[in-house]
Structure formats: C-alpha cells, structure tokens
Amino acid sequence: MTPVGPGRDPWAALLAPLVQAGVGPGTLAAVRAVPRDRFLPAAARPAAWEDRALPIGCGQTCSQPLMVAVVTEALEITGGERALEVGAGSGYQAAVLRAAGVATVVAIEWWPQLAARARATLSALGVTGVEVRLGDGGPGAPDRAPFDCVVVSAAAPAVPRPLLGQLAPGGRLCCPVTAAADLEQLWRVRRRADGGLTWDDLGPCRFVPLRGAFGQAPATRRGEAGAGVPEAEAP
Numbered sequence: 722m723t724p725v726g727p728g729r730d731p732w733a734a735l736l737a738p739l740v741q742a743g744v745g746p747g748t749l750a751a752v753r754a755v756p757r758d759r760f761l762p763a764a765a766r767p768a769a770w771e772d773r774a775l776p777i778g779c780g781q782t783c784s785q786p787l788m789v790a791v792v793t794e795a796l797e798i799t800g801g802e803r804a805l806e807v808g809a810g811s812g813y814q815a816a817v818l819r820a821a822g823v824a825t826v827v828a829i830e831w832w833p834q835l836a837a838r839a840r841a842t843l844s845a846l847g848v849t850g851v852e853v854r855l856g857d858g859g860p861g862a863p864d865r866a867p868f869d870c871v872v873v874s875a876a877a878p879a880v881p882r883p884l885l886g887q888l889a890p891g892g893r894l895c896c897p898v899t900a901a902a903d904l905e906q907l908w909r910v911r912r913r914a915d916g917g918l919t920w921d922d923l924g925p926c927r928f929v930p931l932r933g934a935f936g937q938a939p940a941t942r943r944g945e946a947g948a949g950v951p952e953a954e955a956p
C-alpha cells in the first residue's frame with residue numbers, strides 16, 4: 722500500500738499512472754477535484770489513493786482511477802454534455818464526469834444499497850446535476866435521451882442496443898465488452914452526423930459483469946466475490 726502521511730501528497734500516487742498513460746490535463750484536473758476516499762466504505766479508505774478498483778459492498782467495486790480517467794478522456798468532454806452512466810456504483814465516475822464539465826448525469830445502479838450510498842455521498846460533497854436511479858441500466862433512460870456521453874461501467878456481452886439508440890448525433894459511448902474469459906475490451910462508439918456509428922477499440926480492461934436484460938448470464942459472471950445478496954433481492 723502507498724503510505725499516505727504528513728508531508729506526502731496522496732494525489733501524487735493516484736495521478737502518476739494516469740500521467741504515465743498520457744491522460745490529458747483536463748481529465749487529470751477532474752480526477753484531482755474528486756476526493757475518492759469519500760466514495761469508499763471505511764474499510765477501503767486507506768487504499769483510496771492506490772490505482773486499483775476497491776470494494777464498495779454487494780460484490781461491486783469503485784472503479785480503478787486509471788479506467789475512470791481513460792473513459793473520461795475518451796468521451797472528449799467539451800462542457801455542457803448530458804451523460805448517462807450504467808453502473809453508478811459508488812458515484813465516483815459520475816462525480817468525475819461532472820468535474821470534467823458534463824452538465825448532467827443520469828447514473829443507474831442495480832443494487833439499492835449502493836444507489837442510496839452514492840446519492841448520500843454526492844449530496845454530502847455538494848455534487849449537483851447527478852440523478853442516481855435504481856434499476857437495470859441496460860435499457861438506458863429513454864425519458865432523458867438523447868445523451869452526448871454514455872458510460873457503461875460494467876462489462877457487457879455486447880454494447881446494449883438501446884444505449885446506441887439513445888446516443889445523440891456526435892455523441893460518444895464507452896463500454897467494456899467481454900472478449901474472452903477474464904478479458905474485456907473497452908470500446909468507444911461515436912454517432913456520426915450521418916447517423917452511422919464509428920467503433921474504436923481502446924484496449925484491454927477489467928470490469929465487474931453487467932447484470933440484467935443486456936448483461937452476462939449468471940453462470941458466466943466472475944469478479945463479484947462476496948456479494949452475499951441473493952439474486953432475488955436485485956431489481
């Protein structure tokens with residue numbers, strides 16, 4: 722674990738891998754504006770400044786800062802965008818999107834406990850413009866579409882079709898797609914002005930599996946150790 726004590730800048734440890742990966746200054750500033758420790762349960766807080774995914778309960782994780790930064794960068798945020806996130810988790814990615822200049826975020830979360838905690842954290846930090854919804858985010862949020870930015874924060878067997886349909890002209894979508902056992906590929910999809918889609922492979926990544934109508938079959942999900950909550954309790 723990276724020691725964080727008097728005289729040490731905890732941000733240095735968190736940001737170094739992002740700088741090394743070529744993340745731009747706008748995204749770095751957005752990451753730096755969001756106190757990651759506040760999005761974590763007490764037990765995980767000492768590791769908040771490490772560049773790795775951390776447990777938030779229900780078998781889920783607060784995403785790795787490098788992945789949050791890569792996704793934020795890939796969305797090419799210029800300011801004022803309307804965004805959708807599928808898999809709000811702790812609310813961390815949504816807060817970074819707001820800090821990067823996105824105007825509004827609809828962030829949908831499967832687990833009631835996580836949605837409630839994300840709402841409470843965002844509210845305590847004074848982050849406005851994020852609506853945390855409970856439910857299956859695979860079908861998106863047709864009532865708030867179209868979106869300029871869409872983030873899927875869990876690995877899907879394929880990019881959920883409704884989310885492509887809710888992408889505004891010029892809009893960008895990032896989604897990890899399962900490529901093989903233990904391997905996901907991060908895709909960016911851009912809706913061109915002519916209505917067509919341009920696909921960019923942004924490289925390998927690791928995310929927890931997407932659930933629900935457009936998610937992974939229960940037998941093929943992995944990486945949810947210790948969920949401890951029966952499937953029947955989910956929405």
Ligand SMILES: C[S@@+](CC[C@H](N)C(=O)[O-])C[C@H]1O[C@@H](n2cnc3c(N)ncnc32)[C@H](O)[C@@H]1O
Nearest residue numbers: 783784808810811813814831857858931932933
């Ligand atoms: C990597 S985690 C959290 C990521 C979040 N960006 C963060 O930094 O805390 C992904 C989240 O997606 C949620 N999830 C999985 N399938 C979902 C679905 N179909 N609809 C909504 N949320 C889903 C999980 O419960 C989990 O909280």
